[in-house]
Amino acid sequence: MELIALSALCSVSVSILLKWLKEKGFEPIQMIVWNYLSASLLCFFWFKPDLGHLSLQHTPWWLIIILGLILPSIFLCLAKSLQFAGIIKTELAQRLSVVWSLLAAYFIFHENFNTLKILGIGLGLAAVLSIILAKGKTQNSSHYHKSIMALIGVWLGYALVDILLKYTSSLGLQFSVTLNLIFITSFVFSFIYVGFILKQPWLTKNMMAGLVLGVLNFSNIALYVKAHMLLKDSPAIVFAGMNILVVVFGILSGMILFREKSNWMTVLGLVLGIAGVVCLAQAM
Numbered sequence: 504m505e506l507i508a509l510s511a512l513c514s515v516s517v518s519i520l521l522k523w524l525k526e527k528g529f530e531p532i533q534m535i536v537w538n539y540l541s542a543s544l545l546c547f548f549w550f551k552p553d554l555g556h557l558s559l560q561h562t563p564w565w566l567i568i569i570l571g572l573i574l575p576s577i578f579l580c581l582a583k584s585l586q587f588a589g590i591i592k593t594e595l596a597q598r599l600s601v602v603w604s605l606l607a608a609y610f611i612f613h614e615n616f617n618t619l620k621i622l623g624i625g626l627g628l629a630a631v632l633s634i635i636l637a638k639g640k641t642q643n644s645s646h647y648h649k650s651i652m653a654l655i656g657v658w659l660g661y662a663l664v665d666i667l668l669k670y671t672s673s674l675g676l677q678f679s680v681t682l683n684l685i686f687i688t689s690f691v692f693s694f695i696y697v698g699f700i701l702k703q704p705w706l707t708k709n710m711m712a713g714l715v716l717g718v719l720n721f722s723n724i725a726l727y728v729k730a731h732m733l734l735k736d737s738p739a740i741v742f743a744g745m746n747i748l749v750v751v752f753g754i755l756s757g758m759i760l761f762r763e764k765s766n767w768m769t770v771l772g773l774v775l776g777i778a779g780v781v782c783l784a785q786a787m
Contacts, residue, residue, distance in 0.1 A: 506726050506727075506729055506730040506733065507726075507727075507730045507740075507741060507744040507745050507748065508744075508748055509722075509726050510722075510723050510726035510727040510730060510745060511723075511744075511745055511748035511749045511752055512748075512752060513719045513720075513722040513723035513726065514723040514745075514749050514752075515590075515594065515749055515752040515753050515756055516719045517716060517719045517720055517723065518581070518585055518590050518593060518594060518753065518756075519590065519756050519760065520712070520715070520716055520719065521534070521581065521582050521585055521716070522582075522585040522586065522590055522761065523760075524712050525582060525585070525586055529708060529709055529712055530703070530706065530709050531579065531582035532579055532582075532693075532697055532701075532703075533697060533703065533705065533706065533709035533710070533713060534709050534712050534713035534716050535575055535578045535579060535582070535693060535713065535716075536575075536690065536693040536694050536697055536713060537709070537711075537712075537713025537714050537716075537717065538578070538713045538714070538716040538717035538720055539574075539575070539686050539687075539689040539690035539693060539717060540690050540713075540714065540717065541713075541714040541715075541716075541717030541718055541721070542686045542717040542718075542720050542721040543683060543686040543687050543690055545717070545718065545721040545722075545725075546679070546682055546683045546686055546721060547683055549721070549725055550678075550679035550682070550683070550725075551679070552677065552679035552680040552682075552683045553677070553680065554680065554683065554684075557680065562676065562684075563671060563674055563676065566667060566670070566671050566674075567671075567681070567684045567685060567688055568688060569667065570664065570667055570668070570671075570685045570688070570689075571684075571685055571687075571688025571689045571691070571692050572688075572689075572692055573660070573663060573664060573667070574664060574685060574689045575689050575692065575693040575696075576660070577656070577657070577660035577661060577663075577664060580653060580656035580657055580660055581593065581597070581657055583649070583653040583656070584596070584650070584653035584654055584656065584657045586653075587646060587649045587650040587653050588650035588653055588654050589650075589757055589761065589763045590753055590756055590757040590761060590763065591753055591754050591757035591758070591763050591765060591769065591773075592634050592635075592637070592650070592654060592769065593653075593654065593657060593753070594749055594750055594752075594753030594754075594757075595630070595631075595634050595750055595753070595772060595773060595776055596631060596634060596635070596654045596655075596657045596658045597657050597658070597661050597749075598746045598749055598750055598780070599627045599630055599631045599634075599658065599776055599779070600657070600658050600659070600660075600661035600662035600665065601627065601662070601665075601746070601780075601783065602624050602627035602628055602631070602662070602779075603658075603659065603662030603663075603665075603666070604662050604665045604666055604669070605620065605623075605624055605783070606624065607662070607666045607669075608669075611666070611670075612669065612673070617786055619782045619783070619785050619786035620782075620783060620786040622779075622782045623779045623780070623781075623782035623783035623786060624779070624783075625779075626775045626776070626778050626779030626782060627775075627776065627779035627780075627783075629772075629775050630771075630772045630773070630774075630775035630776035630779055631658055631772070631776075632772075633768045633769070633771045633772030633775060634654065634768070634769060634772035634773075634776075635651055635654050635655065635658075636651075636768060637765075637766055637768035637769040637772065668681065678728075682724070727741070727745060730745075739784040739785065740784070742780075742783070742784050743780055743781060743783075743784035746780045747777055747780055747781075750773065750776065750777065754773070
């Protein structure tokens with residue numbers, strides 16, 4: 504359970520760091536670029552993917568390229584959501600992206616559904632609707648609409664990444680190889696975008712912050728995978744523990760560090776979301 508808690512803590516720490524550094528004048532898009540450099544290196548040395556025997560002909564490069572383009576875009580969307588919607592709503596939306604992943608599992612990958620899964624999805628959809636529509640007392644109309652768009656982007660974006668990763672693994676490519684290639688392509692594409700299209704001057708402070716962000720980002724993944732390996736007979740515990748702890752840590756950090764306030768719709772979304780996660784865990 505310690506690994507699950509540490510993984511959840513790393514996940515929320517990414518959001519905390521992004522939000523706090525943005526308020527301190529750091530540039531999120533530059534941090535995102537360098538995040539993928541440190542994540543790529545850590546992935547290579549930790550998982551030791553066999554890139555030497557990589558088949559250039561049989562590797563689904565089109566999927567790797569799509570994910571390499573999507574991942575930095577979703578990360579930037581996360582930064583926008585943290586800025587406009589806050590850490591509490593963002594973490595809830597991110598975790599409840601599992602709803603779309605499960606719907607894809609049924610309609611695309613033809614997995615079986617039971618009553619608990621259907622109930623969990625229904626609760627998850629109701630939770631996200633409550634979170635997205637919850638309007639803060641101090642939000643003006645423009646700020647409110649930006650928060651809605653960012654939250655929807657996070658909710659759909661993380662689900663899309665999860666679905667594409669699942670499809671990639673169904674093609675027989677090793678998880679460690681896939682992850683390393685996606686991190687590398689994400690770094691290359693985001694570096695080209697910032698350096699040659701936006702032509703932003705590179706700042707050392709953004710690079711250093713991004714490298715730290717990458718360590719936290721990768722640690723979240725590595726610890727979660729390790730927890731699944733150690734508790735391979737209890738995947739429901741890992742799934743439920745991770746999602747619920749991320750939501751709890753997100754709420755605590757939002758309220759304590761950023762003085763975020765929740766109205767009744769956000770609280771309703773939180774309760775429905777946790778209930779949905781518990782139902783989905785029981786359905787495993």
